[in-house]
Amino acid sequence: MIKKATVVVLILVGLLFSYVALSLPPTGDHEAPAALHVSPRYIEKAYEETKTPNMVCAVLADYRSYDTLGETVVIVVAGIATVFILGVRRPSDEA
Amino acid sequence: MTAHLPILMIVVPLAMGLASPVLAMLSTRLTRALVLLSAAATLGCAAGALQRTLEMGESWSYWLAGWPPPWGIEYVVDPLAGGLNTLIAFLALVTLVYAGPYLEKRTPLEKGTFYALFLLTVAGLMGMVITGDMFNLYVFLEICSLTAYALIASGGRRATVAAIRYLIIGSAAACMYLLGLGYVHVMTGSLNMADLMVLLPPLMADSPVMVLAVVLMAAGLGIKVALFPLHGWLPDTYSYTPAPVLAFIAAVMTKVAAYALYRIFFFVFAVAGPVSVTLEVMGWLAAAGILFGSIMAIAQRDLWRMLAYSSVAQVAYIVLGLAIGNSLALIGALLHIVSHSVVKGLLFLIAGGVKWQTGLRNIPEFVGMARHMPWTMGVFVIAAMSMIGLPPTIGFFSKWYLILGAVEAGAWVFVAVLIASSLLTAIYFFRAIEFAYLKGKKPEEVPAEAVLPARAGLELPVRMLVPILVLGVGVVLLGLFNEQLVTNVIQYALPWRLP
Amino acid sequence: MELVQPAFLLVQLVAALIALNHRDLMVAVIMFAAFSFCSALLFTLMDAVDVGFTEAIVGAATTLFYIAVLYRVKRRSSA
Amino acid sequence: MLDQGIGYYLTGYLNWWLIGVLFLVGLYGVIVKENLLKKVMGLNVMQVAVILFFLNISQKTDTVLAVLGAGEKAGDVVAYVNPLPHALMLTAIVVALAVTGVALALLLKVYRDYGTLEEPELFRRMQQ
């Protein structure tokens, strides 16, 4: 019962998504705001400023390198968390 | 070095957190000393940054990697963000001191990973508070959430189930936030908060995309805040998590999410178009949540579960303040973020101390507790006063501002809800206090030795008692100096300056 | 008219639905691997070769983890 | 609305629609499915949908991937794809992997403790 209600609600949300999609810029639009506001600088100046022809690499590891630090920390956290969850024997395990 | 304070307060716990699993394999004593030192250093950095922004009187922008904001990432420290970070660092230091006895007989590997996860949670939360970039907020949200899931899971079998349910719900929430951010990005092409403040207003009026973006972000952050119908993860999580972890997570995590909600709705979206409707809906949900949480708290016998449900209610106060949305209510909401962090952390420290010393969790078993633990229970009374909203504690002033704001806005239903909730809170806290104090007065009726195990009759060890006392004094001091707090710190964080 | 991407998206939808609804968890995991592989191809089609490459590797790692877990737990699930 | 022809809508908007549906399929998995492993899978589907959403933002017609050709010193904005969402999504993929790793570790611990991954059965065993 609740499952069916959930599915109905999700279908309604899907209709909302579809309606909203009509207000988005169409796929592949050169005039979309996302293509005009911030990213042109990366395309035009990335090589000059970082000597890296791969713009994705320049954005990832230089312009937004702090995000990448966060990413590295997230993945290391995953390792530490796995050790903390599975690799440690603690007294409460026997309870 | 003072020029780098905003980043140092993140990097110090981050670096120490990454180093501690390695260091713990060499020497656990050294690790503990260094961890405490780094927590203190974090506190120092945060306090220094706070002081500097107070001197400058405006927000302080720090460009990471030296790139100017819309292209790079910036950190923005305003007085409230600095203040919140000081509070987070302080609570982290206090909780780490308190955690000492809990970790005594554990393996070095467990100690090292525990310290690592704890410090990385601190770094993640502090990064969320001061970041000026929407995507960076997501990354740090994930850091602090992932560490929290792992820390929660250390409380035994049931805690593991609570942790994985929290993980699934919380990651779905983060996904929703990210999709909402995608809708914002597709319409503006920017990720920087200050930049979005300029770009968004023309779009807010009539674009259906913004409605969806606002709703998705509200749902995502609402789950993290544990707003009423989305609070499902909270009671289980809070009942089974070990106390030192819980005191920090319960104190800070939901509040930081609420602060992020505040910044996104009031600064990035600037309360235009769909945001005000969403806020109104959230206000009604919060009112329902306050009543629901309070009533459920009365129904609990377990102290921890009672505190968990009271958290649902108290967090809803903050959202209610945001929903009312005038200056007084916003001051109340922001002050309540501070007040509830300190008080809830304190209450869980006390609950954890009682459990650690006597093994008791249920309120009816607390008979005579006040004679055995006079200091702890004394502080419990202060904390309860703050939760109920009695002067001179900080809880009184935050509720006072909230009620004043509701009266000014003419929202009488909200006034009624706030007052009713205070009464309900009084009921469930007085019940606990009654069992701890009054019933214990008649030892001939209930022999305390029969109720409490052999280890009882002792006050907590100093390492656990000092944090409790410090926070207890803090609750009163914050209450006494609330006016300075409002005029110096919170006033500058309002979307408009007070007249 | 470029409908290659929607076609891939449809394949992904079908794979995701099978993965979520099949009773045998091993089938679910394999379908999930197919889903992940389709994502990698689709990302590459969208000119995001970096992301596609990463997704290919991450998909391999994720599938490896899933299978490692599946090796331990019961394979059947309720719908 | 129809003056641009159905083809315009198919090429321009079909991607947005299907990505939205994919996100909701993931959400359906997270909410409705009772098996914890399937919930984690639903989470992964959601994350892939969000990544596809961002990559769809970055697309421009007739562009090449965001790597400068040999010897070029600067790019022409209309010739290269928008690199910003790619960088963001690399981070998001890694976060997704980390979440999956932690989720599976927790899941394995739950299975060792309770011997089941079905939620109703799990709650029944927790009550005991």
Next chain:
Amino acid sequence: MRKGFGSIVLDVAFRHLAPFMILYAVYVLVHGHYGPGGGFQAGAMLGLALCLVQLVQGHDAKPKWGLGMTAGLVLACVGALIYVGIGLAAFVWSGNFLDYGVLPIAAIPAEARALGILGIESGVTLGVMGVIFVIFDLLTRDKGQGA
């Protein structure tokens, strides 16, 4: 997974495969500046190579190649610390955090940035390699084997 499923065929095949995997991972890392690839992909590839070692040789066989859980953890933490360390190094030459342009490792700031990117990507490689291996190792352990 105490016993690996390594028959002699797999063992020999693996012996010939592993050097190329490592070589390709290094190529992906270094070539990240000029084409798709980078630290994360290289690290994940190395991590998966280590998992392959584990699968072929098993836990108990005193692996000739490969790591234990603690070594993986140390590797992960050290990798991330390299990243943070390079970020902090910029303070000495009065740059902001992670500003590789000020580091005196190349004639002009842009080249210093390229080298800085390579440096942090190596850190990411180490970290990811360790983590993928640690997660796999723990997921395949038998119960009670954890220490």
